[in-house]
Amino acid sequence: MNRSELGTALRALRNASGKEAKAVARSAVMSASKLSKIETGKLAPSADDVDRILTAIGVSDDVKAEYMEAARAVATEATAWRLIQRAGLHKAQQRLRDVEARMSLLRVFQPALVPGLLQTPEYMRAILSRHADLSEATVRETISARLERQQVLYDQTKTLRFVITEPVLRWLIVPPLVMAGQLDRLVTVSRLPNVDVRVVPLGQPQTDIANHAFVIRDDRAVTVETVHAEVVVTDPRDVAVYVDxxxxxxxHAVEGSDMQSLLTTIRDDLLRQRESG
Incomplete structure (x- = not known):
């Protein structure tokens, strides 16, 4: 089933239900225009779009499972960062908050930056302020929206797992004092009962390559961060590769008290470096 066939099938299901497009779009939290483009094959829906449309239509579990499998098989989306920025970085954070509200399991692998859900406001500002094309208002809105997203950390109905490579914690993309505060934050969050923070140490032999950052939600979808775009993968076979x-x-990562000891050591190194500088 290709994009056009999937759109036609969704329209047929909606028509069979007797529900108007506007009502389905409203329940699916999307514009009527977007729904129309999906149904006519002009826009490739994400797996999440299809899930919300099918829920709004009210199909049976068997029908939903059938069409979700088809949606995941055809939906690999790439959205350029410039388009995400143009639409509003704070709006992107709000969309992620809504997605995370519906998930039960999150896995984040980060070899470049501290994951957004674990960042301090100071770290966020330092990262965002490196982009000269972002206004102060945009930076403030994005920080506020990301902090709001972090409330998911305290929802004990969800399991959140983070694997970070040690260079992330040593690379001075931010000043040493900001990084030291960020490491304290990681230690604090790691003590939450539903949050698992692990660090892959530099000194341990590895059998895999830390290619790029990615996020897995409920074994259903993977968001991959590349230099120019955000790619969403939903084919179950590809998702399984990322899970593995x-x-x-x-x-191969350290956890618990061993992880906290490593972070404390790195933090102390950063503070000494700041004092000697």
């Missing part, structure tokens, strides 16, 4: 990669790094 995440679990492999998790097995």
């Amino acid at each position: 990669k995440f679990e492999g790094f998790a097995r």
Whole structure:
């Protein structure tokens, strides 16, 4: 089933239900224009779009499972960062908040930056302020929206797992004092009962390559961060590849008190470096 066939099938299901497009779009939290473009094959829906449309239509679980499988098989989306920025970075954060509200399991692998859900406001500002084309208002809105997203950390109905490589914690993309505060934040969050933070140490032999950052939500979708775009993968076979990669790094990472001791050591190194500078 291609994009056009999927759109036609969704329209047929809606018509069979007797529900008007506007009502379905409203329940699916999208514009009527977007729904129309999906139904006519002009826009490739994400798996999440299809899930919300089918829920709004009210199909049976069997029908939903059938069409979700088809949606995941055809939906690999790439959205350029410039388009995400043009639409509003704070709006992107709000969309992620809504997605995370519906998930039960999150896995994040980060070899470049501290994951957004674990960032301090100072770290966020330092990262965002490196982009000269972002206004102060945009930076403030994005920080506020990301902090709001972080409330998911305290929802004990969800499991959140983070694997970070050690260079992330040592690379001075931000000043040492900002990084030291960020490490304190990681230690604090790691003590939450539903949050698992692990660090892959530099000194341990590895059998895999830390290619790029990615996020897995409920074994259903993977968001991959590349230099120019955000790619969403939903084919179950591809999702499984990322799950295996995440679990492999998790097995080679330190956790609990060992992880906290490593972070404390790095923090002390950063503070000494600041004093000697």
